[in-house]
Amino acid sequence: MARTRRTPKAYKNLEFLQSPQARSLRILSEFLEPLARFKKEGIKDTIVFFGSARIPSRAVAKKRLEVVKAEIRKLKKPSKRLQVKLEHTIIDFQMSQYYEDAVALTYKLTKWAKTINNSIHFVVCSGGGPGIMEGANKGAIQAGGKSIGLNISLPFEQDSNPYISKNLSFEFHYFFMRKFWFLYPAKALVVFPGGFGSLDEFMEVLTLLQTKKIKKNITIVLYGRNYWNQIINFQAMVKFRMISKADLKLFSYADTPDEAFTILRKGLTKNYLSAPISTLLKSGN
Secondary structure, X not given: OOOOOOOOOHHHOHHHHOOHHHHHHHHHHHHHHHHHHHHHHOOXXXXXXXOOOOOOOHHHHHHHHXXXXXXXXXXXXXXXXXXXXXXXXXXXXXXXXXXXHHHHHHHHHHHHHOOOOOOOOOEEEEOOOOOHHHHHHHHHHHOOOOEEEEEXXXXXXXXXXXXXXXXXXXXXXXXXXXXXXXXXXXXXXXXXXXXXXXXXXXXXXXXXXXXXXXXXXXXXXXXXXHXXXXXXXXXXHHHOOOOOHHHHHHOEEEOOHHHHHHHHHHHHHHHHHOOOHHHHHHOOO
């Protein structure tokens, strides 16, 4: 008599686990699996970096610019397409300074964090992709520290960068679970120039702080006055009474790695290294 094939257990049934009926299990997995890994790696607090995936390193931007200039030199009259390409590569080269600044800032932060007791503090965390995210992870790794990448499945842009610690590279399906892990251990946030994603993440943090849904103190630095003052007119929002003047105290501006480092070190020291025990106990939110 032929042996009856056994039905797989529900938690080993991939067809079920990938079905709409198991969505709650998938969501719970994106909470519990990172929680377990963070605990194993000793990660209790992070400094989160938001910023564009499209900003290249200075070396990459310079190489692209040289290639376009060489193409133009070969032609008596460059096409309009090539002229537009030149304009874009010049902008990319200018913006690449932000990549280098992200590297420099996370290097300084990680070196400083390693001097705090003997435990792991203020680990750099990014979205795990290229651009500013890569720059942030790169500086932390160069300083001999750990580096977190909270990646997400997207149809474009979002391959993991090579500067993420082996056991701290994550890939999320749900944006809201990724955002949870950005904020839950975060004690500081740095927002570099970015697009829709960076704006979405930054505005959500501001909303949660403004409405007191986040009760812990988070030091926020908006990096690059020239960029952000053109993108968001906060003063107009105050003028039209959409936000209060006090809301502008939720964040600070910085234009150099040294300026940002000073703000972050001061805020983190005040809120978490010199704070009363009662405040530290509430910091996990």
